[in-house]
Amino acid sequence: MxxxxxxxxxxxxxxxxxxxxxxxxxxxxxxxxxxxxxxxxxxxxxxxxxxxxxxxxxxxxxxxxxxxxxxxxxxxxxxxxxxxxxxxxxxxxxxxxxxxxxxxxxxxxxxxxxxxxxxxxxxxxxxxxxxxxxxxxxxxxxxxxxxxxxxxxxxxxxxxxxxxxxxxxLLFLEENRAKLAKLHGAVGARQLRARYSAAELCGVIAAAAGLSEHATATSPRELLSGFAWRKVRVADQILRLTGTDLVWVGAAASATGVERG
Ligand SMILES: [Zn+2]
CATH class of the missing domain: 3.40.50.620 (HUPs)
Structure with a gap:
């Protein structure tokens, strides 16, 4: 990890x-x-x-x-x-x-x-x-x-x-409402690293989290300068793996996100 x-x-x-x-x-x-x-x-x-x-x-x-x-x-x-x-x-x-x-x-x-x-x-x-x-x-x-x-x-x-x-x-969830995590076998890091550069993946995640408007390539270090918690979405967000692409679907219907992983 x-x-x-x-x-x-x-x-x-x-x-x-x-x-x-x-x-x-x-x-x-x-x-x-x-x-x-x-x-x-x-x-x-x-x-x-x-x-x-x-x-x-x-x-x-x-x-x-x-x-x-x-x-x-x-x-x-x-x-x-x-x-x-x-x-x-x-x-x-x-x-x-x-x-x-x-x-x-x-x-x-x-x-x-x-x-x-x-x-x-x-x-x-x-x-x-x-x-x-x-x-x-x-x-x-x-x-x-x-x-x-x-x-x-x-x-x-x-x-x-x-x-x-x-x-x-917030949590990133897959559509069955389980956590979107390697733990659940949903999306593996290896799979993502094969498809995305670190900067591209960071862009996808930043957009889903509310830190940037578009999924443009970026890095954690770059995001730091403009970071504010008020920008971070409150609601859990759903991401879907389509083929090899990680696609941000939108907010989960209700912000539970508290089921134990
Ligand atoms: Zn006991």
Missing amino acids: QGDLGWFGLEWDEVVLQSRQDERHRAALDRLAAAGRLYRCDCSRSKIKAHGVRGADGGWVYPNTCRAQVVGGDWRSVTGVIRARLDDARLALADESGLDLSQTPATALGDPVVRRRDGAVAYNLAVVVDDADLGVTRVVRGRDIALSTATQVALQRLLGLPQPSYRHH
Whole structure:
């Protein structure tokens, strides 16, 4: 992916591999354990599903069933899933774009998994620890992640970490409303690189995003000088692969874009 991003003309200051943050992630789990926040969850997917409550993200809400199974400093010896007990309070939260992300994450989605069954630290905790370690003060990301923000802020508060500001932007979708992403096998980077130069592709994307009137060749660096968030379309946009051409169709009918990828 770094290769594709570099080809496209995106630049970065530093590459930090999440796997190298292991020690810091474990230290965060130690802190949560010391605060009595970690518990062992034995619930199967089907048990959680049987509870029958859908979250706003389309997934099944975890009903915090196992909260009594508190694990302490010996969390490393626990096999299986470990969750963190969040406060049951509502978090008032809005991102820079004005998107209201207020939520009671403990009940809206359920206490988050912080260590997965396979022993890996789960996304919500990893991203919170990494952002703090790297001194990230501003997070810009797709709207598909928006509903996780309250959970992440709740974890930041438990860990006493600073809260970055957030902004969530539109998504490019394919017409079946799944995300237009390599992840879904919709359009691969290799396919696009075979058809377009980086400047041409950047032009197509810039026009679809609202940053330029026509799909004229450009680069991220060129777009920077005239960049303003007010130019960026709010509604999710549909792109279609016609033959080898990536064609911008227009705005998606409703701006959901929050289904989990
Ligand atoms: Zn459970």
